[in-house]
Amino acid sequence: MKQGLIFPALFVVASSVALPTSAKADDAEDFFRFFSWFQASWKGEVEESGKKQTVSGKCSDSGGRCNIYVGTGETSVWGYDPREKMWTGVGHLENGSRFLRKCHKPKTGKEIKAGVKISMTGTTWHTDGTIEYETTTFTCLDANTGRWHTKRKDQDGKALPPITMIAKKVKP
Numbered sequence: 174m175k176q177g178l179i180f181p182a183l184f185v186v187a188s189s190v191a192l193p194t195s196a197k198a199d200d201a202e203d204f205f206r207f208f209s210w211f212q213a214s215w216k217g218e219v220e221e222s223g224k225k226q227t228v229s230g231k232c233s234d235s236g237g238r239c240n241i242y243v244g245t246g247e248t249s250v251w252g253y254d255p256r257e258k259m260w261t262g263v264g265h266l267e268n269g270s271r272f273l274r275k276c277h278k279p280k281t282g283k284e285i286k287a288g289v290k291i292s293m294t295g296t297t298w299h300t301d302g303t304i305e306y307e308t309t310t311f312t313c314l315d316a317n318t319g320r321w322h323t324k325r326k327d328q329d330g331k332a333l334p335p336i337t338m339i340a341k342k343v344k345p
Contacts, residue, residue: 201253204260205238207278208251210285212240213317217340228338269300274309289313304328317342 216229230244239252242264249264254275262274274295281289293309309323318341325333 200258201238201255203283204253204278207283207285208240208260209234210313211242211251213342214344215244215340216343217338219336219338221336222334228340229343266297270297272297274307276311285313287313287315305333314339 211232212234214229214231216227219226219228226245228245230242230247232240232242235241235250235252237252239250242249242251242262246267247264249262249272251260251262253259254261257275259275259277261276263272264274265271272295274293276291276293279289279291285291289312291311293307293311295307295309297305297307299305304327306326306328307323309321312320312322314320318339321336321338321340323336325335327333
């Protein structure tokens with residue numbers, strides 16, 4: 174084979190790999206199928222600064238490839254963001270604060286099962302004008318149980334107490 178043909182061929186392959194691709198409907202469907210694991214009634218316990226609170230909620234299919242969550246202190250809508258290629262949630266808290274959260278689908282498989290971890294970043298805008306930045310790690314403990322651990326910082330970068338929740342799917 175001639176060397177002159179190898180390098181142009183490699184360049185075409187390499188440059189096509191580097192080209193940005195547009196999101197496809199299949200991407201949205203894949204994300205929705207993956208995150209549909211959360212569609213259930215939930216009951217759990219949240220711990221912050223040594224205080225525990227029992228929480229509950231329900232995550233439902235919107236019929237439009239989105240999850241809708243309504244629960245203790247929160248209402249949110251989650252779906253695929255084709256621009257960011259991430260699963261994104263927007264919501265409001267009972268105190269009037271609002272939030273935006275984003276997470277990638279992990280490359281560990283096509284479904285959520287024990288051991289799967291999902292990282293999420295977010296921002297909460299509080300009614301008093303303060304802003305909070307969060308990093309959450311979700312860990313699937315078993316087919317019906319998850320653990321969310323959230324590290325938080327205020328708008329000045331000062332660490333806030335972490336929040337941990339363990340919740341279980343329950344029969345409605």
